[in-house]
Amino acid sequence: MKPLSFENTEIAFQSKSTKQLNKSYWLFKLVSNNTLVKVSPFLLKIAFALRLPIKGLIKQTIFEQFCGGESIDKCDKRIQSLANYNIGTILDYSVEGKSSEDDFNRVTQETIRTILKAKADDNIPFAVFKTSGLARLELLEKVSNSKVELNEEEKEEFKRVKELINSICATACKNNVRLFIDAEESWIQDAIDDIVVSMMRKYNSERAIVFNTLQMYRWDRFAYLKQSYADAENGNYFLGLKIVRGAYMEKERERAEKMGYPSPIQKDKASCDNDYNLALRFCINHIDKIALCAGTHNEQSSMLLTQLMAENNILKNDQRVYFSQLLGMSEHISFNLSKHEYNVAKYMPYGPVKDVLPYLIRRAEENTSIAGQTGRELGLIIKEKKRRA
Ligand SMILES: Cc1cc2nc3c(=O)[nH]c(=O)nc-3n(C[C@H](O)[C@H](O)[C@H](O)COP(=O)(O)OP(=O)(O)OC[C@H]3O[C@@H](n4cnc5c(N)ncnc54)[C@H](O)[C@@H]3O)c2cc1C
Structure with a gap:
């Protein structure tokens, strides 16, 4: 086989x-239009309010x-279609913006269903959830702020949140299904980290079942990684880690500026890349205690991880190392890695069309063209269309 190349x-x-490829081509071409993507949240809101029959159109396209x-x-x-190419699935219930306790209970039950589905299907190596789907953001923010005390009612509310998360983690552990807990905004992340660490302490004594997520666009996360490792060593549990760059950069910077505190984001992209790669290296150097998933669309980091595995004699299909990308994106990374027998799984968002719209809009925004350049996904599709022609 030819050497791995993205x-x-x-x-x-x-x-x-070729028909499907053409469809993707037109879709990425459409979302590369800045103006269209900018007005689309507004247009969609109106269309749904007027009950225009656009659901079918959205469903068949984006x-x-x-x-x-x-x-x-x-x-x-x-x-199944991913499994045909040895690519796993991570079912991601992507309904956002819910805020009642009924909603939180529903999300918990849905997450548990994804765990049971993973248990029954070898093509689903992990389950995942976001803590903000199970708790009020204001509560998580208050818990994360060491200067503020919760009142009695909030203490009870937070206890219920922890119980929901424990019920999810207990189900994952009982069924031997590995579970990612996504990373979110820095002002709620301390609360999430504390809960995840307590879950790892409880459920990771034999192997990494519960995984925390580290965002390397934060300048404090590499130190946190080393601290997490030391804690796992002391507590005698395995450390599960998904390593990402981070999805909320603009929001983080804006809030820091508005509220007058130092931005938690690295000074530039190079520093973020450097810490990302250092984190991969650290995890591989401590693979006896760490299981990791590189959640990235970055070719250099993905290639680096394959090299680190080879240097450390880690088998390509070692269950402690996974690569992961989002469904519909970076197929050049996912499919080339899986062809070379690395462990790959795609995040597969799902949910009613109307409820996943915020997720879809973010994907569209990510793929708008910058200063008239062809976006990466579109460029790859054009290259393949030319090759097939
Ligand atoms: C499977 C998977 C799971 C994910 N889970 C999470 C999650 O739980 N939480 C989360 O927050 N995100 C998550 N993400 C999104 C991820 O954090 C990134 O936003 C996205 O993957 C783009 O980064 P990249 O590594 O693919 O590569 P690249 O395209 O190389 O990097 C882009 C990223 O670099 C960082 N960056 C860009 N410019 C700068 C700058 N000037 N200074 C500092 N940093 C900069 C930003 O994080 C930006 O998103 C996940 C992504 C995947 C594929």
Whole structure:
């Protein structure tokens, strides 16, 4: 076999017929239009309010590109089509913006269903949830602020949140399904970190079941990684880590500036990349105690991880090392890695079309063209279209 290369678009798009490739081409071409993407949240809001029949259109276009289906069962076809190329699925219930306790209970039950689904299907190596889907943001923010004390009512409320999370982690542990807990905004992350660490302490004594997520766009996270490792050593548990760069950079900077505190974000992209790669290196050097997933669309970091594995004689299919990308994106990384027998899994967002719209809009925004340049995803599709022509 040829050496691993992310340039190979034939492998990247091998699962797509030319018709499907053309459909993706038009979709990415459309979302590369800045103005259209900017006004789309507004247009969609109006269209849904007027009950215009746009659900079908969204479902057949952007939803189909980035989401697995409207429910767990509806994702089966996509799970199988990835599995045909040895790519796993991570079912991500992507309903956002809910805030009542009923909603939190529903999200808990849905997350538990994804764990049971993973237990029954070898093609689903992990489950995942966001803590903000189970708790009020204001509560998480208050818990994260060491200067503020919770009142009695809030203490009870937070206890219930911890119980929900414990019920999810207990189900994951009982069924031997590994579980990611996503990282979120820095002002709620301390609360999340504390809960995740307590869950790792409880459920990771034999292997990494519960995984925390570290955002390396934060300048304090590499030190936190070393501290987490020391804690795991002392507490005699395994450290599960998903390493990402981080998704809330603008929001973080704006808030820091507005509220007058130092930004938690690295000074530039190079520092973020440097810490990301240092984190991968650290995890591989301590693989006896750490299981890691590189959640990234960055080619250099993905390639670096394969090199670090080789240097440390870690088998490509060692269950302690995974690569992960989002459904519908960076197929050149996912499919080339899986072709070379590395462990790869795609985040597969799912949920009712209307509820996953914020997720879809973020994906569209990410793929708008910068200063007239062709976006990366579009460029790869064009390259493959030319190769097939
Ligand atoms: C499987 C998976 C799971 C994920 N889970 C989470 C999660 O739990 N929490 C979360 O927050 N995000 C998560 N993400 C998103 C992730 O954090 C990134 O936003 C996204 O993947 C883009 O980063 P990249 O590593 O792919 O590569 P690149 O495209 O190389 O990097 C882009 C990223 O670099 C950082 N960056 C860009 N410019 C600068 C700058 N000037 N200074 C400092 N940093 C900069 C930002 O984080 C930006 O998103 C996940 C992504 C994947 C693929």
